[in-house]
Structures are given as structure tokens and as C-alpha cells.
Amino acid sequence: MKKIAIVGITGYSGLELFRLLQSHPAVEITKICATSHLGEKLSEVFPQFESLTELTIIEFDAQEIMEKCDAVFFATSSGVSKKLALDFIEQDFPVIDLSGDFRLENPEIYKKWYKNTSADIEYLLKAEYHLADIGQAKANYIANPGCYATATLLALYPLVKNQLIELDSIIVDAKSGLSGAGKSLSVSSHFVNVADNMSMYKINSHQHIPEIAQQLKRWNPNFKALQFSTSLIPVSRGIFVSTYAKVADAVDFASLQSAYEQAFADKPFVRVRRQMPQLSEVIGTNFCDIGLAYNPVTNVVTVVSVIDNLMKGAAGQAVQNFNQLFGYEENLGLDFIPSL
Amino acid sequence: MKKIAIVGITGYSGLELFRLLQSHPAVEITKICATSHLGEKLSEVFPQFESLTELTIIEFDAQEIMEKCDAVFFATSSGVSKKLALDFIEQDFPVIDLSGDFRLENPEIYKKWYKNTSADIEYLLKAEYHLADIGQAKANYIANPGCYATATLLALYPLVKNQLIELDSIIVDAKSGLSGAGKSLSVSSHFVNVADNMSMYKINSHQHIPEIAQQLKRWNPNFKALQFSTSLIPVSRGIFVSTYAKVADAVDFASLQSAYEQAFADKPFVRVRRQMPQLSEVIGTNFCDIGLAYNPVTNVVTVVSVIDNLMKGAAGQAVQNFNQLFGYEENLGLDFIPSL
Amino acid sequence: MKKIAIVGITGYSGLELFRLLQSHPAVEITKICATSHLGEKLSEVFPQFESLTELTIIEFDAQEIMEKCDAVFFATSSGVSKKLALDFIEQDFPVIDLSGDFRLENPEIYKKWYKNTSADIEYLLKAEYHLADIGQAKANYIANPGCYATATLLALYPLVKNQLIELDSIIVDAKSGLSGAGKSLSVSSHFVNVADNMSMYKINSHQHIPEIAQQLKRWNPNFKALQFSTSLIPVSRGIFVSTYAKVADAVDFASLQSAYEQAFADKPFVRVRRQMPQLSEVIGTNFCDIGLAYNPVTNVVTVVSVIDNLMKGAAGQAVQNFNQLFGYEENLGLDFIPSL
Amino acid sequence: MKKIAIVGITGYSGLELFRLLQSHPAVEITKICATSHLGEKLSEVFPQFESLTELTIIEFDAQEIMEKCDAVFFATSSGVSKKLALDFIEQDFPVIDLSGDFRLENPEIYKKWYKNTSADIEYLLKAEYHLADIGQAKANYIANPGCYATATLLALYPLVKNQLIELDSIIVDAKSGLSGAGKSLSVSSHFVNVADNMSMYKINSHQHIPEIAQQLKRWNPNFKALQFSTSLIPVSRGIFVSTYAKVADAVDFASLQSAYEQAFADKPFVRVRRQMPQLSEVIGTNFCDIGLAYNPVTNVVTVVSVIDNLMKGAAGQAVQNFNQLFGYEENLGLDFIPSL
Incomplete structure (x- = not known):
């Protein structure tokens, strides 16, 4: 049973990660972080989760996450993980990053397309851009591909x-x-x-x-x-x-x-x-x-x-990459059957 | 592990039953019946199920179902189960009927609203109209309520x-x-x-x-x-x-x-x-x-x-009634989390 | 040919008024007012109007409107006309007000439901709440009913x-x-x-x-x-x-x-x-x-x-009231045929 | 004032033609033909037209149309006008054909793509495939382009x-x-x-x-x-x-x-x-x-x-071609303003 944290819980990808990991048989969600709704129950902010969870939205704290969790998912907007994720990289702590911050290995190209400076190249090079369906995730920092x-x-x-x-x-x-x-x-x-x-x-x-x-x-x-x-x-x-x-x-x-x-x-x-x-x-x-x-x-x-786009294009692929990284069956917690 | 049959697999309720029962931990779907597409694989007729099942659509056969299965779900149109389900009632074989055929105990009222004759009253009285969230299913013939x-x-x-x-x-x-x-x-x-x-x-x-x-x-x-x-x-x-x-x-x-x-x-x-x-x-x-x-x-x-309407209003409630009838936890196979 | 002004052109009702009055055979739109996009052409802000109008969005000026126009339509948010329309009421200048500001004759009731003070009662009583399909508009200040x-x-x-x-x-x-x-x-x-x-x-x-x-x-x-x-x-x-x-x-x-x-x-x-x-x-x-x-x-x-809601519930009814007020055929410029 | 007939009134293009021609200032719709709902009022079959027309759906009769009308629009399915329109071609009577029957000049190509035989080539060559926005319609048989x-x-x-x-x-x-x-x-x-x-x-x-x-x-x-x-x-x-x-x-x-x-x-x-x-x-x-x-x-x-697709891609372009053919302003009856 892996304890995990979700950073950026209030966005679409964060909520979809919650949905997937909440019923993932090898995962316990222990921390959900955001910059708004701090101290509120997730089920109050998103009433569709009423009766399904007692989790409360808390402030991000990298040290706390590394002490209490086994992995962290970043479902944050562009420009966030390039600042908040550096501690994890330095400690080689498992990160699945759904944002675009670590997908490009060339800072110049990042700057051109994101109109912003990237993380330092030494950090960029630690990240593995990994399509979950081609090859096997190896690095502790997974840059989850865009949708x-x-x-x-x-x-x-x-x-x-x-x-x-x-x-x-x-x-x-x-x-x-x-x-x-x-x-x-x-x-x-x-x-x-x-x-x-x-x-x-x-x-x-x-x-x-x-x-x-x-x-x-x-x-x-x-x-x-x-x-x-x-x-x-x-x-x-x-x-x-x-x-x-x-x-x-x-x-x-x-x-x-x-x-x-x-x-x-x-x-x-x-x-x-x-x-x-x-x-x-x-x-x-x-x-x-x-x-x-x-x-x-x-x-x-x-x-x-x-x-x-929120499953294979974001949260689903992120969980698949997580499964690969931790040696679980690739489809663990992901065997959803299409409906009508 | 209960072996079950679904009659009327090609309709919306039948397909939703397939989706639910296929991942239900106490169920094995062994027969899927319809009046069209006989002999075709379900995944050919409904390509969204490709790679998920090898089941083939077969003709309905009450004796065969009673011999090989533990329960049968009817997801048929109005007017079908009142003919096909009688054998099961006589043998007191477990049936969950999603159609309206056995919901009304009064043949006159059935005739007035369905513009058709009902099953004989002796059969109607064997059926239990059961809202899964109020009380406990008891009869072997459950008339699952309408949406x-x-x-x-x-x-x-x-x-x-x-x-x-x-x-x-x-x-x-x-x-x-x-x-x-x-x-x-x-x-x-x-x-x-x-x-x-x-x-x-x-x-x-x-x-x-x-x-x-x-x-x-x-x-x-x-x-x-x-x-x-x-x-x-x-x-x-x-x-x-x-x-x-x-x-x-x-x-x-x-x-x-x-x-x-x-x-x-x-x-x-x-x-x-x-x-x-x-x-x-x-x-x-x-x-x-x-x-x-x-x-x-x-x-x-x-x-x-x-x-x-296809879950609590049809297939979901049907599985919940099935769980009650067979003594499983009420929410077994039904713990879906709402998405966006 | 009546010259008219539209105040609040950028909202849905304002744009629908533009659409109707632009092809109304007895109307020339001469002024379109808003609080944003001042000085911009309407067709630049709303490119669907390209090639259809040369009108530019200007600031509201009651005197200017009364000098140059024959009537004014207010398609403004709640709370605007109760301030901006008073000059017109004092001069008995024709106004069709699509907002709720002059619909209620009782200031207490306005306050209770709109959480705000209304115009003074002397002004409220000058306005006629007029359903265009029941009776004939008479007052020069028409409070056009809500959708x-x-x-x-x-x-x-x-x-x-x-x-x-x-x-x-x-x-x-x-x-x-x-x-x-x-x-x-x-x-x-x-x-x-x-x-x-x-x-x-x-x-x-x-x-x-x-x-x-x-x-x-x-x-x-x-x-x-x-x-x-x-x-x-x-x-x-x-x-x-x-x-x-x-x-x-x-x-x-x-x-x-x-x-x-x-x-x-x-x-x-x-x-x-x-x-x-x-x-x-x-x-x-x-x-x-x-x-x-x-x-x-x-x-x-x-x-x-x-x-x-934008036609009979807002702009269409407003034009119908305008037609009544100015003695035109009730359906002038309003004979739209439903499509599929 | 031109009298026109619409053949195929009950389809989407036929109904859209009705909407356009009903308010076209130079047109009077005098005949609407179909193969179903014969003898019924259009406003009974399509209640959105209630109070807007007294026209009744009648059987197609080429001679009658040529005697009483100035032009005919075909809004029929593929394969209809190649049979029904031949009389008009022989008399050089004005036809606007919204179907694909006369768009291709080569019978072999028609056969390949429509899986059917075309009209005889002598008829095909009388038709003009005419994009209304490029050049001027000249022939009395206009093959209106596909959407x-x-x-x-x-x-x-x-x-x-x-x-x-x-x-x-x-x-x-x-x-x-x-x-x-x-x-x-x-x-x-x-x-x-x-x-x-x-x-x-x-x-x-x-x-x-x-x-x-x-x-x-x-x-x-x-x-x-x-x-x-x-x-x-x-x-x-x-x-x-x-x-x-x-x-x-x-x-x-x-x-x-x-x-x-x-x-x-x-x-x-x-x-x-x-x-x-x-x-x-x-x-x-x-x-x-x-x-x-x-x-x-x-x-x-x-x-x-x-x-x-129903305007520029069908009925609108057809009316534009009609306007060209009869020497009206190109946008007569077609000056619709986009809404939201």
C-alpha cells in the first residue's frame, strides 16, 4: 500500500487523479494540496464526493510529503512544478508530473513555447518524458505527456x-x-x-x-x-x-x-x-x-x-506510469469498461 | 462466484449490466442472449468492448440457463419477460427483471397503462417490486423499479x-x-x-x-x-x-x-x-x-x-438487488465515484 | 424612420436588439453604447457582424441621445437604468427598458428581491410594465417583462x-x-x-x-x-x-x-x-x-x-413594444420563421 | 413576383427553402410536393409553421408546375431528380436542383461514387454546376453544389x-x-x-x-x-x-x-x-x-x-443562384444577420 499526495487537487486532472487513486487497490491517498479552499473538506468543495472521503485540502509542504508519503502527483498549472518539485528531484523522491514543466529537455525551446523560463537544465535532465504505452518508466521523475x-x-x-x-x-x-x-x-x-x-x-x-x-x-x-x-x-x-x-x-x-x-x-x-x-x-x-x-x-x-484527455491524456496515464514505476500490474486500478 | 445470464444484452440496460457485472468480483457472466446478432461476438457488435470479452451472443434457452447459471437478468423490452420468465418462476429460479412486466400486481392496471395483457396473476404475485434502497429483497423474482x-x-x-x-x-x-x-x-x-x-x-x-x-x-x-x-x-x-x-x-x-x-x-x-x-x-x-x-x-x-437512469434507474439497482438476494455487501461492484 | 440608441450593446440582449433593429424597416440604429470597448467598431469586437455595420461603440450620453434619437433601448444589467434613465423620464422621452429596474412599483419589494434600493417611487410610477401580447403599450417608459x-x-x-x-x-x-x-x-x-x-x-x-x-x-x-x-x-x-x-x-x-x-x-x-x-x-x-x-x-x-428568452423574453418583445408605442404594425421586423 | 414550386418539402433542405422563400420579397411559393403526407397542411405536419402558411402538400406533377410556376426547386434525395426533372430540361424550364444528380458531367464517375446510373449524358450536359459566389449562373438547370x-x-x-x-x-x-x-x-x-x-x-x-x-x-x-x-x-x-x-x-x-x-x-x-x-x-x-x-x-x-450547411451549403446558395438566374440582387431575401 503506497501512500501518495496529490498537488493541485482542485483542477480537472487533480480530481480525476482522486477518482482513480481513491479506488486503486495499492494506493492510499493521504494528502491533497491546493492553494485555495485550504482547510475545507474535499466533499464540501466538490459535493459529488459526499460520503466518499474525509480528506481535507491542505497547503503544499515538500518535506512533509517526503516524510509521510511514497510518491507525489503534480496536477498543477504550467509554471508550478518547476518551482515546487525541485526538492523532490534533489532527494530522488518519486514524482509523476502531469504538467508541461519537465517535458522539454531544452530550456530555449521551453522558453519559446511557454513564454517563460524553465527549470534549470540539470533538473530537466533528471526527468523522463514517458509515454506509458511505449517502453517502461525508469526515472523517479516522470514527465507525463500532454493530452x-x-x-x-x-x-x-x-x-x-x-x-x-x-x-x-x-x-x-x-x-x-x-x-x-x-x-x-x-x-x-x-x-x-x-x-x-x-x-x-x-x-x-x-x-x-x-x-x-x-x-x-x-x-x-x-x-x-x-x-x-x-x-x-x-x-x-x-x-x-x-x-x-x-x-x-x-x-x-x-x-x-x-x-x-x-x-x-x-x-x-x-x-x-x-x-x-x-x-x-x-x-x-x-x-x-x-x-x-x-x-x-x-x-x-x-x-x-x-x-x-483526462484519463489516457492525463490522470490515467499518470497512474499507469506510477504502476510501472512501483512494479504493479500496468492496468491495476485502470480497468474501466467503456459505457454507452 | 455466481454464474449469471443477461437476456436482452443489446439494449442500453443490457450493455450497462454487462459493464457492471463484468467487473463485479462475485460474478461471472456466462451467457448473453438477444434476438439479433446471434453467433456474433459482443465485441464485434459493440466495438467499445474490444479486448474486454470473448462472449458471443446466443439464443435464449431457459432450461440451459437454469442448468448452468445461478441467476438471470432480464433487460428486455416490455412484453418479453411476461412470456420468457415463466419457467424461472415455476422453478423459483432467481430472476432480476428490469422490465415493467412484473411491476404491477393488478392485471387490469397493467392492461390500461401498457395496452397489453399482463402475465397471469399467479405469476405476478410471485414477483417482488423492490426499491433496493428501502428494505431488503426477499423474493426470487425481483421486479426492478422503473427509472x-x-x-x-x-x-x-x-x-x-x-x-x-x-x-x-x-x-x-x-x-x-x-x-x-x-x-x-x-x-x-x-x-x-x-x-x-x-x-x-x-x-x-x-x-x-x-x-x-x-x-x-x-x-x-x-x-x-x-x-x-x-x-x-x-x-x-x-x-x-x-x-x-x-x-x-x-x-x-x-x-x-x-x-x-x-x-x-x-x-x-x-x-x-x-x-x-x-x-x-x-x-x-x-x-x-x-x-x-x-x-x-x-x-x-x-x-x-x-x-x-441506467445505473440507479436500471442496471445499478438491479445489481444492488442481486447483491441483497445473494447476501453480498450491498455496494459490491457498485462503488463508482462520480467524475467531473 | 426612427433613429434609435441601444445602451448596453455588448450583452446578449443588446446584441439581439442590434440584430433585430438592424433589419427593422422603420428603424435606423444611430448610437450603440457600452462601458467597455469604447471607440472600437462593433464588427471588431463581435466579428460575426463583419461587413454588416460600421457602428462604433460609444459612451452613454443622455442629452446627446435625446437630441439625436427618437427612442432608446436599455439592455443593461440590473441597477444601471435606475440611474441612467432618470433624465429620459423627466423629459418623457421614449424608453424601452429590458432590465428589471422599473418593473416593480413597490420599492420595498424591489429591495427585498434585488438586494438593492430602487429608483424613487415617483419614477417607478411613470413606468408601464407591459406584456406586449396583452393590451397596448401606452406609457413612454416601458418596463419590458423578464424572460x-x-x-x-x-x-x-x-x-x-x-x-x-x-x-x-x-x-x-x-x-x-x-x-x-x-x-x-x-x-x-x-x-x-x-x-x-x-x-x-x-x-x-x-x-x-x-x-x-x-x-x-x-x-x-x-x-x-x-x-x-x-x-x-x-x-x-x-x-x-x-x-x-x-x-x-x-x-x-x-x-x-x-x-x-x-x-x-x-x-x-x-x-x-x-x-x-x-x-x-x-x-x-x-x-x-x-x-x-x-x-x-x-x-x-x-x-x-x-x-x-432573447426574443419574446427580451429583445423581440422590446421591439414589439416599440412598434406599439410608435404605431407600427405589431410584427414589423419581427416576422421570423422557425427553422428546424 | 415569381411563382415557385418546392419538390421534396419534408426534408431539411426543403424546409429551409420554405423558410427562405416564404419571406423572399420576389417569390410566392405556390406548390409544395412530397411523397408522404399528401393532402396534409404543412403546418400540421410541421407545427412550428402554425399560423405562417396555409399550403398543403401535394403530389409532384411536372406539367402542372410548368404551367403555373416560374421555377422549381428540387430538394430531393439522390436519385430522384434524375428521373423527375427530365421534362423540365426538355422544356428549358428553370430548375434549381439541390441534389447531387446533375453535378457530375461524367456518367462513369457518377456511377462509381453514387453506386447508381446517372441521367443520360445529354441531360447532364444541360446542367450548370454553379458555386453562387464564383461567377454568374447562366443555365436554366442549376446543379447546386454540395455542402x-x-x-x-x-x-x-x-x-x-x-x-x-x-x-x-x-x-x-x-x-x-x-x-x-x-x-x-x-x-x-x-x-x-x-x-x-x-x-x-x-x-x-x-x-x-x-x-x-x-x-x-x-x-x-x-x-x-x-x-x-x-x-x-x-x-x-x-x-x-x-x-x-x-x-x-x-x-x-x-x-x-x-x-x-x-x-x-x-x-x-x-x-x-x-x-x-x-x-x-x-x-x-x-x-x-x-x-x-x-x-x-x-x-x-x-x-x-x-x-x-443548410444555408450556404444548400437552400441559401440555391436562392442565391435563383436570384442570379432571374436578375435579382444577389442577396435579396438572404440578408440574415448572425445571432449569438
């Missing part, structure tokens, strides 16, 4: 790794529901502006672009850049990614399909589908479902990948 | 049982999401007709009215009739019931609140709230949340009750 | 006026879309909190209750109080009101229906329907559609009324 | 016509609301399957692909093929098209923007925007709004175009 990045990288992995496409032809048209933008109130999250609407945002400037590029380059050093756009769709949860690329040498659908099936053969949470997946088929679960099609007329492969 | 009826009856129980209201003043304005109407295709379930819309339907003629009246009369023989209306709101899941009644002798809010808290003191799935509950706070769970307010100007008590 | 009040009063008018119901038995269960709450950002208007959700709010305390009561008392001095509740449903526009009352002396459906048809016989915007109206059937229009049903078992009449 | 095709072609016109892009690099990721698929009931249009969901469909096989290709080839004979995909998003109305292409010779954003502004300089219904348009900004109007961005890192231009 868009997760869906995009899993869609591109077999193509880029196996050199099946023209690397400069990748076009990613990604769509997200509203929880992806977090809880902060803005004109663009008001119901009246979202319902019956769709809009493209952060044109050529979404902060998940550099982490996708960094990872693709690790898989294939010849990779240079990808065209990546993000749009809001009127759903609360979910990311739907449409990826297009010219096939390197014209291949048929069967061989592309086979490349995906091999790449994810033993991965419990990546389902290579025979038809295009629908977003609703993964909501509430830790699955990333992938479908593909090849168009011989244009020589383009279309890949659709769908995830629940 | 509207569940939310309405739990809202009215303390008032009617304790004679706190004028019995002829009850007005129930109930709203449901679209899954409540089942999967059948109709003009009224087309997305374009539901989104941005709301409509009242089955005016003074909803088939859950007689089961509500039957149960209220059991709690208080002076009860005669209630005004009950049903409207569709543009959500997939959920029932939101607003109940109004004149208070018998003017009482204050505190004493009404206290009556509810006492009535549901030891009930894990009924949460008497301090403020009005929101629908989203129970979706995906087996909770019925209840809030109330008293208006001294009009002497009216307002009660809001919310449930997930 | 909930409009739908509720039109539903109750034939019953209360003609003494068809027990006056102390009225229960109104009203639901609104999100634009009804205005543009201000709040947790309760965030898409994630609205979609897939429904919630009751302002329990027994909605500020439209006193204007409904004031008007009902004018129609029938025996009226005392009504039970009125308000809930949010996940739509952008629209109000759906379910009204229940005990019928005074048991009457049949036909005579109730006939009372409604007579009451609204020559009213172009009130459609007494033969079946229950759906919300979508009036969206984008100035209609109030009404349907009714009588239940002989409970002796209760159910009345459903639906409106577009 | 996806309209949004895609307007987005690509300046790029393809002016040779600004690598022609083999076009990727179009198009999304549609549910009314685009018409009224027919299917599992994929059930509210529960659409809400909170997104799905790609008709992979590499949408029937609008060949009309897009045919038109692009007319603009630039070097054009070969485009990658085009279609997804459903949970809205009732609207098409949101994201188009990507490699710029031919690296150009800057300003020169691309300028090409669009020139191309649509005098087109009242195409608004070249300075920022990316949102879908809601055109709903209920005949506008096509277009925004673009250039990414120097990938040398890709991103173009977003949005339309209301």
Missing part, C-alpha cells in the same frame, strides 16, 4: 519508427473537448460560446508541438517538423486526432495495419481497431484506440486516434 | 410514509435524458430534434405512473393519485425529478431535512444533500442524491432527486 | 383572469438555457458544468417572482402567491415553463382550450397549440407557444409555454 | 486558381453537423450516439469528392486528386473545413491573405477574415467565412472555412 501529444504520438509511432511515411508530409488535425483547457473561466469556455460551435485556436503555436517533435526526433532523427492544429469541439471530454501523411513507398492497407498491430501487440491500453474508432468508445477509460485507412489515389494514410 | 419511479419514490418516501404532506397535492415534474427511451430509432431521438430542445411527452399517460401509485399506496393507504409529467432534456443519461407538495402542517425546513436524513440514514446509495443536487453529480454512479427546500410563503416543499 | 415572467404570465393569463383555477395551487417549474443568465463568466456557465447536466438554482428566490405576482394580482386581486422554481438545462437559448394548477370547478379539456384560444385570438405572437409545443419550435422567433392538458384523475391542468 | 463541396471549393479557389500551392499536397479535414446527413433515422443519428462523440465516416468515399475534383480541375487542369475526409461533430448545423497544403514557393502570410481578399472582393457572402472564423459566426446566414494562417516552419498554409 494532444499522447494521442498524436501513439498515432505516429509505427509510421515514424518504421520509416513508413515521408517525414515532411505529416499533417495533424487535432480536436479537443473543453476539459482539456482546464477550469479557468474564459469567454471561450462559456457554454453559449461552445455549444453548436467549433473553432481552431493557438494556430501553429500550441505548446504540445515541441514535445511531439522532440519525441518523434528520438524515434527517427531525420524528423524535422509537423503541421499540427488544434480545434475545440462541443464535448466535455475527449481528444480526436486525424493524422495524414504520404506513404514512403506505396504500400497497401494490410501492411500498414500490420505495422500498428505489431507495434502495440502487448500493450493493454492501445487498441488497434479494424474500423475507425469513435470518440465515445474510449471515454471514461484509459484506452487509446487507433484506426487507419490508406488511399491509393493520393497515397495518403489517414490515422484516427481517440483518447479521454 | 422515473425510482427517483420519484425515493423523493417522496419520507413525506408520504411520515404523513408530512397533503396527499392530494403532489406534483412531479420529471425530466429524462435520451437513453431512458431506449435504442429504438424515432424522429424524437434524432440528434437534430433533441439538441437545443426540450419537450413534454406521454402527457398523463407514462407507464411508470401506476407503479409509483401502487407503491405510495403501500406506504400510505390514504394516497389516491399524483400529478406526474415527463419531459425530454438534451442529455444522454440522467433523470432529474422536481417534486412539489403542500406541507401537511406547516413545518420548518430543519424538520423536513431531518425526516429525510433519518429515512436514509444507513443507505449507502441515497445521499440526502444540504443543497440541491446537480444531475452530473450522480452520473456513472449508483447514487440517488436528494435535496429539499421549504417555502413558507406557499407552504410548499420542493424536493429534487437525481439519478443515472 | 421567465413572460412565459409564465402568458401561460397563466387565461386561467387567472377567468378564475378557472384554485389560486393557491399554482406550481411553476421553469427551465432556462444559458443565455438567460447573461454573459458573465461563472463556474455555473462553464461548458463542462452545463453539458450533460441540469440544476435548480435561486430556490424560492428568483427575482422574476415578484413581477409575476404583481401582474397576477392585477388580473385577479385574490391572487396571493405562487410556487416558482428555476432550473438550468443544457441549451443556449430558450425557456420551457411547465405550469400546474388545480382546476377551480372540474372542467373538461375543451373548455380550457377554448379559454386560451379566446384570450389570444388576435395576438400574432401567441400560438395556442393543439398539442404540447417543443422548445425548438419557437427558437429564433418572437412566438410564445402554449399547449395544455387536463387530468381528470388529479383535477390538474398542465400548461406548457415555450419562448426564445 | 462539403461548397465550403471546400471556396477555401481552395484562390490557392488552386492562382497556383499558390503544390497541387498534390492538399489535405482537407472536413466536419459536419447532423443535419448534413438528412432526416433519415439511423443508429448514427440517435442522440445518444452523437452527443459527447465524434467519428470519421465514409472514409475516402464521400460522394462530394468527385464534384470537388471536377471543379478544381476546371480551375487548374494540372490538378489530380485531393485527400478529403469527413467527420461528424455534435452540432445540428454547420460545416467546419480545415484545409492544408504546401505553399508552391514559400510566400508570406500577407500575400496569401491578399490573394483571398482579391478573389472575393465583391462577393457579399464570402467574408475573408483577419482571424480564424468560428462556426457559430455563420449559422443561420448565407455567409462562408474564411481565415488562413501560414506556417514558415512546415511551409504549410492552413485555411479554415465555415458555413451553415
